[in-house]
Amino acid sequence: MISETIYPLRGEIEIPGDKSVSHRAIMFGSLAKGTTEVTHFLQGADCLSTISCFQKLGIEIENTADRILIHGKGLHGLSAPTEILDCGNSGTTTRLISGILSGQKFTSTLTGDASIQKRPMKRIIEPLSHMGADITSVYGNNCAPLTINGRPLKGFHYHSPIASAQVKSAILLAGLYADGETKVTEPYISRNHSEIMLSHFGANVRTENTTAIILPEPVLEGQKIAVPGDISSAAYFIAAGLLVPGSEILLKNVGINPTRDGILKVTQEMGGSIELLNMNTDNGEPTADILVKFSALKGITIGGEIIPTLIDEIPIIAIMAAFAKGTTIIKDAAELKVKESNRIQVMVDNLKAMGADIESTEDGMIIHGGKDLHGALIDSHKDHRIAMSFTIASLLADGHTTILDRECVDISFPTFYQELNRLIGR
Numbered sequence: 001m002i003s004e005t006i007y008p009l010r011g012e013i014e015i016p017g018d019k020s021v022s023h024r025a026i027m028f029g030s031l032a033k034g035t036t037e038v039t040h041f042l043q044g045a046d047c048l049s050t051i052s053c054f055q056k057l058g059i060e061i062e063n064t065a066d067r068i069l070i071h072g073k074g075l076h077g078l079s080a081p082t083e084i085l086d087c088g089n090s091g092t093t094t095r096l097i098s099g100i101l102s103g104q105k106f107t108s109t110l111t112g113d114a115s116i117q118k119r120p121m122k123r124i125i126e127p128l129s130h131m132g133a134d135i136t137s138v139y140g141n142n143c144a145p146l147t148i149n150g151r152p153l154k155g156f157h158y159h160s161p162i163a164s165a166q167v168k169s170a171i172l173l174a175g176l177y178a179d180g181e182t183k184v185t186e187p188y189i190s191r192n193h194s195e196i197m198l199s200h201f202g203a204n205v206r207t208e209n210t211t212a213i214i215l216p217e218p219v220l221e222g223q224k225i226a227v228p229g230d231i232s233s234a235a236y237f238i239a240a241g242l243l244v245p246g247s248e249i250l251l252k253n254v255g256i257n258p259t260r261d262g263i264l265k266v267t268q269e270m271g272g273s274i275e276l277l278n279m280n281t282d283n284g285e286p287t288a289d290i291l292v293k294f295s296a297l298k299g300i301t302i303g304g305e306i307i308p309t310l311i312d313e314i315p316i317i318a319i320m321a322a323f324a325k326g327t328t329i330i331k332d333a334a335e336l337k338v339k340e341s342n343r344i345q346v347m348v349d350n351l352k353a354m355g356a357d358i359e360s361t362e363d364g365m366i367i368h369g370g371k372d373l374h375g376a377l378i379d380s381h382k383d384h385r386i387a388m389s390f391t392i393a394s395l396l397a398d399g400h401t402t403i404l405d406r407e408c409v410d411i412s413f414p415t416f417y418q419e420l421n422r423l424i425g426r
Helices: 019-031 045-056 091-102 124-130 167-173 194-202 231-243 262-269 305-309 311-323 332-337 343-353 386-395 408-413 418-423
Strands: 010-014 035-040 061-064 068-073 108-112 135-138 146-151 158-159 184-185 205-208 211-214 224-226 248-255 273-282 285-293 327-330 355-362 365-368 377-379 402-404
Touching: 010 418, 019 035, 019 091, 019 167, 019 194, 019 224, 045 061, 045 091, 045 408, 061 108, 068 377, 091 108, 091 124, 091 146, 091 167, 108 386, 124 135, 124 167, 167 184, 167 194, 167 211, 194 205, 194 248, 231 248, 231 262, 231 273, 231 285, 231 311, 231 386, 231 418, 262 273, 262 305, 262 311, 305 311, 311 327, 311 343, 311 365, 311 386, 332 343, 343 355, 343 365, 343 377, 343 386, 377 386, 386 402, 386 408, 386 418, 408 418
Parallel strands: 010 248, 035 224, 158 184, 377 402
Antiparallel strands: 035 068, 061 068, 108 146, 135 146, 184 211, 205 211, 248 285, 273 285, 327 365, 355 365
């Protein structure tokens, strides 16, 4: 049975700044000449790791309550760090900064937490090495810690077997220091925040079909960056608004970049009531207010080229599928296995614990929706997206749900629980 006590979510919410855009604003501002001002920056643990790394590389960064000021020193202005660069839990920091450090004139070492030290780095080591980079996995397992001996780089055309913005961005950033044109061709277009923002800073970057192309040695100039709300963080409130009877939520100023908006397409295909209002473009990134109302959802099949546009939202999509009528099939999502946790297995195990009818496949999951869910002990595996997804599931499950390591949401959405309680009215 569904929980006897259901609290509809009603009101407005401003979603925290986009994590991907916040990371890049710090990195590119550090490589630009002059001061970059960033507003609506995500003050999450991952983005703070990026700030810390660039401060150790000699960049002065002021982090105040309402803005970030980055006093960039130009493309060749970074200094050799006197200590190891700790990327925390951030795969974006680790992979993108590897591309930048590959073209420097000094040696640096990157590390991170236990999760980062298990995540695959061969996907960047291999193409960067083809460009002339000297990157060593300290433990010889193609994972962090990584030691990077900066060297002159050469232009390269990489044909990536996966659509990954982190891989693409690492190569494009190395391409800033190469001796010629650098290209990355993907099977599908991954999120393009790097291309948009690099162009905004003055880089010569363009896209032809699924190939991103960058020319070396641009003069990057400091900019003003207004970070849009993170659609990946908005996804939990989109799901809550659709699933919890009586709910109506207006999510303000959310990024709807076409390489990231798969969650909107999927929820609409599932029968969700979603309306985009006040659409505009700032710094090349489209945004909108998203009006979400309670809806009866149905199962669908999700796969192919839409997957890169919603890879981080698949855990919450699985929660929606568990409450939807009919069967949802998620495929072509093997990338989920190498995120902060193996998100395929973790979602399946935890949803089964709540009574869902779900099974894992090699590259996704099959969810037979409409089963009554009950409270359970949920192991988040310290994965922020797992913790937030099952918090939403708990709103409709009968009985009490306990989520282990629930504070891991600080990685991307430090005020998640407060905002949820506010919309519920408790």
